Amino acid sequence: MLQFIKFKKLYGGFPALKIDGFTINSGVYWIKGVNGSGKSTLLKSIAGILSFDGDILLDNAVSIKKQPVAYRKLVNFAEAEPVFPEFLTGKEMIALFAQAKNAPAGQEQHYIDTMQMQSYVGQPVGTYSSGMLKKLSLVLAFLGNPKLILLDEPLITIDTASLKILNSWIAERHLQQGTSFLLSSHQTLELDELPKAGELLVEEQTLKSIA
Ligand SMILES: Nc1ncnc2c1ncn2[C@@H]1O[C@H](COP(=O)(O)OP(=O)(O)OP(=O)(O)O)[C@@H](O)[C@H]1O
Numbered sequence: 001m002l003q004f005i006k007f008k009k010l011y012g013g014f015p016a017l018k019i020d021g022f023t024i025n026s027g028v029y030w031i032k033g034v035n036g037s038g039k040s041t042l043l044k045s046i047a048g049i050l051s052f053d054g055d056i057l058l059d060n061a062v063s064i065k066k067q068p069v070a071y072r073k074l075v076n077f078a079e080a081e082p083v084f085p086e087f088l089t090g091k092e093m094i095a096l097f098a099q100a101k102n103a104p105a106g107q108e109q110h111y112i113d114t115m116q117m118q119s120y121v122g123q124p125v126g127t128y129s130s131g132m133l134k135k136l137s138l139v140l141a142f143l144g145n146p147k148l149i150l151l152d153e154p155l156i157t158i159d160t161a162s163l164k165i166l167n168s169w170i171a172e173r174h175l176q177q178g179t180s181f182l183l184s185s186h187q188t189l190e191l192d193e194l195p196k197a198g199e200l201l202v203e204e205q206t207l208k209s210i211a
Contacts, residue, residue, distance in 0.1 A: 101144025
């Protein structure tokens with residue numbers, strides 16, 4: 001599903017991550033690693049937010065470097081600590097993302113309803129608590145028909161009930177549409193609730209599969 005070709009990310013001269021020929025098959029994965037190991041660097045690079053040396057291919061065909069627009073339509077990302085323009089409402093953010101990602105009309109309603117965001121989604125984002133912001137970022141990550149959804153620390157700031165709802169979204173999208181997921185988390189994920197979740201480890205500046 002995702003292929004790294006001579007991938008290397010340096011911050012200034014500091015080598016943060018080096019992945020020389022590694023393929024992640026389609027599925028749901030939990031990315032593990034200690035603080036500073038490179039989990040966010042990995043996810044932001046795959047999302048196309050950070051520049052890096054080498055290339056990343058989706059489904060052996062779509063290159064982040066050679067087909068950046070097509071690639072970005074197929075890969076959605078929710079940041080660990082999302083920041084949005086404070087004057088826009090949640091609804092306006094959703095409309096922007098839905099248009100950019102060619103989302104089917106009304107797709108967002110299921111997510112707004114199940115996450116119980118109806119009462120505040122019309123309010124400016126500047127009035128949101130951190131948990132409300134996090135939920136909005138999760139809804140945005142599910143818009144369109146991405147092949148891959150990247151969720152950086154999806155569990156921080158959301159309550160237990162919301163976590164169960166997120167797990168159900170992941171299971172639903174993976175089982176119904178074959179969407180793959182890469183999730184990073186410091187907390188233990190309830191892997192039993194996720195379909196066939198695998199584990200990847202970021203260690204010693206590279207990415208490894210955990211059997
Ligand atoms: N903008 C930056 N400039 C310089 N170095 C950076 C930058 N961002 C990250 N790093 C370095 O890259 C390495 C990986 O950082 P990254 O944030 O990807 O780790 P992480 O595994 O997500 O950490 P955490 O679990 O603490 O969130 C660290 O050594 C960090 O100091």
